[in-house]
Amino acid sequence: MLALGTSAQTVACVFVYGLPYLSPELREANGLSLAEVGLIVACPTVGLVLTLVAWGALADKYGERIVIASGLAATTVLLALASAPHGLVTLGALFALAGAASASVYAASGRLVIGWFSARERGLAMGIRQTSTPLGMGIAALAVPSLAEWTGLTGTIVFAAALCGTVAVLVGVCAADPPRPADPAADGSGADNPYRRPELWRIHASSALLCVPQFTASAFGLVFLVEVRGWSPVHAGQLLALAQVLGALSRVVAGRWSDRVGSRVRPMRRLSLGIAAVMAATALGAVWPSPLSDVAMIIACGITASTNGLAFTATAELAGRAWSGRAMGVQNTGQNLTASLTPPLLGGFIGAVGYGWGFALAAAVAGAAALIVPTGRRPAAVRPAATGGRPAAARQGE
Template sequence: MRRRWLMLALGTAAQTAACAFVYGVPYLAAELRDAAHLTLPQIGLLIACPAAGLVTALVAWGAVADRYGERIVIATGLGGAAALLAAAAGAATDGGGVAAPGALLALAGAAGASVYSASGRLVMGWFSAGERGLAMGIRQTATPLGMGVAALTMPPLAAAHGVRGALGLLAAVCGIIAGLVALLAADPARPEPGPGAPPAANPYRGSATLWRIHGAGALLVVPQFTAGAFALVLLVDTRGWSAVGAGRLIAVAQVLGACFRIAAGRWSDRVGSRLRPMRQLAATTAAVVAAAALTAAFPSPLTAAVLVLCIGITASTNGLSFTATAERAGPSWSGRALGVHNTGQNLTAAVVPPLSAALISATGYWPALAAAAAVACGAAALVPSDTSRGPAVVSSVP
């Protein structure tokens, strides 16, 4: 039974490495501008490439994981991403513009999508129903952890060794973890269909439960990315903080968000439900983000504290939505369902910052936060009730 914790560690490490390179390119912007002589629009294009590649491949990788298992998908995809990142490291500094490095980064993102679709399956299959919430909460801390690792390592590496050295380190980390997954990971046991048994039923047919979970999960990205993307400049503009001081506070808030994810998962295990805590946390998110809007409209010493709580609570539902998706989809469909869920969340994450920035520029910070609070209310209403139950993931462990 201890083996399941090794699977959790491998899945979390793989997800952290994938997040680090997908979200790590922005931290190379200064070096790309100064050393590679790229313009800001060119740098923006490169920043978007890994995420663009990611969303195109999530569902396809999920289907492969459903058929062939998690270990081979994670190892192959992350290993491919390592090779592509190594190639991008050279292309980004050869003076040939953005076409070649952009294509390579997009392909690396598409390869890394394997981890997003399969590592959740790996974790879910090894833990029983009474532990999955906690396990997936821990696994979902990989996103802030990966972003934090990138923020801490990319700028100094780029300054000391250039873009080639920074991307080279990401490639090496991805390659090492891919090797560990190939050597140490084991696919969880799956129920074997009997002779002549029909294929597993499509969980999307005859029920809107999964679509409602996907929709609610995507809507909850709106307050999360609105608060996370603009809290720093809000403190600088309305409270006169320095960017360095505000950045440190945001880092603390991201740690709080990781803790909230773990606590929410453990709560769902104790109450035997993913959706009821998800709905209650979505409603709480709406209230906290509304309070943040109020403190943005009337800045005070409370503004910073409310923003920290806001960033923390908006991250709390992430693991619950993924766990609910996999459990409702069942072992034969969870890879594809997680791919669909990831696609919706990542597409929403891509459009929220520019839309929120436009709203802030036109009206100010508090209307953008108020709009995000209203979206969280809609998400709470969209979360399905526990009376609509689908198949659960089989909890047997090899």
């Protein structure tokens, strides 16, 4: 189930977060400014943000399998339509609708992890599941520049559609929803509203802020390497694919770290400070370009992805089972809203003042996120498995 959920989100990310690797093609073929390219790149995440809560409600009612499979099937159809020649407005609208359909994966695949894994394993499991984003970006970094060079936009979009369609069939045939308790009272339904306390709000806010450096590096890393450092789009994509592998590993290591120390927030705070330092080094590399600039960009693309799994795990554990679905919907919405706004806003900012100041701003945002992460120790609950082999939910304070 973990493999299926991770695969589903990986192929969705190839489309949703792989569009930045089409930036050179969009600029050359259509004469777009960097801000306009950022707007097209943001279309899928705009659609995704608007539908996350609705998909989450459907997962609550009908289960994870049908939601993931139907959402990926709809994404496949919409991408197939987008592969035909269109104007930029129509293309952006189809990308937004496909992003809205792919939101099913973001709403439901995390619930598979929460449902099938106990709290003492959940940090590692969620870290593995969260590797889907850098893995999807890595696949895109390897495939998209070459496909764009040989087949243009059409071949690249068809590639993404084929991936989504294949995994939709696999999920529909092979996936199984996690067991649900027969007694709602045993599921924590009477728990207090976790939003009456500040910890959950702080997790949402800090993780949303940490999306700024992550999507600054991912959206503009390839363009930076091509325009400032003189790399070809294909070779720059290959370099950033290596960075995405590092990003995937960083999420797994961070999840395992949180399981061992019994806290999600302590590793999250320390990694936020590390992200701020690395983005500051990337800013310096943009001002004084050298081979070290390339190294800094690789590290930035890797480490900026490290906190996502921690934030989602902390959200579920702080909210408790009665509120985890709604809380993870809010968490997803905040992160993806920031992800959708970062490319166009940072694109305009970088276009006005340069890459150095843009990367420096991302470093400052990461530093602010480190200050917002809750300081109280929230242990990863180590609770025996529930009767019948079902893992017990982690409740706040356990």
